[in-house]
Amino acid sequence: MTICIQKKLFNIEKIISNLRKNKPTIGAIVSFIGYVRDYNKDINTKKLKQMDLEYYPGMTEKALTKIEISAKSRWVLEDVYIIHRVGKLFPNEPIVAVIVASQHRKNAFEACEFIIDFLKTDAPFWKKEISDQDELWVENRIEDHQKKTSWNIKND
Amino acid sequence: MKINILFFAGIREMFGFHEKSIEIEESKNSPEKLLKFLSEKDQGSWVKLLNSKDSVRVAINQEVSDWSDSLKDGDELAFFPPITGG
Numbered sequence: 001m002t003i004c005i006q007k008k009l010f011n012i013e014k015i016i017s018n019l020r021k022n023k024p025t026i027g028a029i030v031s032f033i034g035y036v037r038d039y040n041k042d043i044n045t046k047k048l049k050q051m052d053l054e055y056y057p058g059m060t061e062k063a064l065t066k067i068e069i070s071a072k073s074r075w076v077l078e079d080v081y082i083i084h085r086v087g088k089l090f091p092n093e094p095i096v097a098v099i100v101a102s103q104h105r106k107n108a109f110e111a112c113e114f115i116i117d118f119l120k121t122d123a124p125f126w127k128k129e130i131s132d133q134d135e136l137w138v139e140n141r142i143e144d145h146q147k148k149t150s151w152n153i154k155n156d
Numbered sequence: 157m158k159i160n161i162l163f164f165a166g167i168r169e170m171f172g173f174h175e176k177s178i179e180i181e182e183s184k185n186s187p188e189k190l191l192k193f194l195s196e197k198d199q200g201s202w203v204k205l206l207n208s209k210d211s212v213r214v215a216i217n218q219e220v221s222d223w224s225d226s227l228k229d230g231d232e233l234a235f236f237p238p239i240t241g242g
Contacts, residue, residue: 034242053241054165056234059218084241096242116242124215125241126165137166140238 001072001080003064005055007087012097019079019101026078030108031099032116038091046131051089056124060084063123071100071115075107082115084125114151120144157182157229159190164236167212171201187214187233188223205235213238 004010012033020026036051068080078101085095098115102108127138161176168174184190191209195202205212214221215234227233 054168055241056162056164056215056218056236059215059234062218120242121239122220123241124164124236124239126237127240128165137237138240140240 001065001068002082003061003068004081004083005057005060005086006083007085009093010083010085010097012094012099015081015083015097015099019081019099023078023101025103026101027103028105028108029099029101030105030112031097032112033094034096034116036089036091036093036095046133048091048129048131050130051091051095052128052130053084053086053089053095054126054128055084055086060124064119067115067118067122070118071111074114075102075111077102077107077111080111080115082119084119084123086125117144117147117151121148157185157227159227160230160232162232162234164234166237167205167235170204185227186224187216187221187227187235190227190233191223211237 012031016029016031019029036048038048064082068082071077071080080101081097081099083097089095096119098112098119100108100112100115102111121144129136129138157180159178159180161178163171163174180190180193184193191202191206195206209223213236214223215236216225216227217232218234
């Protein structure tokens, strides 16, 4: 289980290759990668220049660990790797990756979706979009909370 | 008692700083009581924070908490907007 919060870009192939090293029981790896879009979803006329990502050192790591533990209690997993960038990000750069390894694909698919759904609502990160016109903190989406709630209905 | 207050994202920008350590009497032992007290005493951004309370989240010692949860000496109290990571 690895949690990584960093400013620099990450290399997904390298992470997967390290994850598979000496683990012949891994039969499936599912990865989710989130990228910085180059436009603001609400006002398409704005051109995004930069995204600033803030987090709560200490609490963010704890929250991510809790999500990983929760996923591991629901599915049999070989490994989980969560990486999230902070600081200044630019359009088309990756923000986040959730990589889940399991023996069979079903567990990896479901756990990966579960982890990113909970990360969206429970891990303290905040995005600020800096466009050619203004700087705005991104507002949370009701859909993200609905996604998280749907897991509770299915699993609890 | 001593409480270390942290501010994040838009709330940090509103206050103009990230961290503030305060000495406060024992009776202000919840985020709600503390915020009401500070908004009366110091006004400014504390009033704005109180007025937008419904869209502000609190964490005590790095755990998401309720406005009525109890605070004790040495606690870390954080105010932040809804989470938007990922």
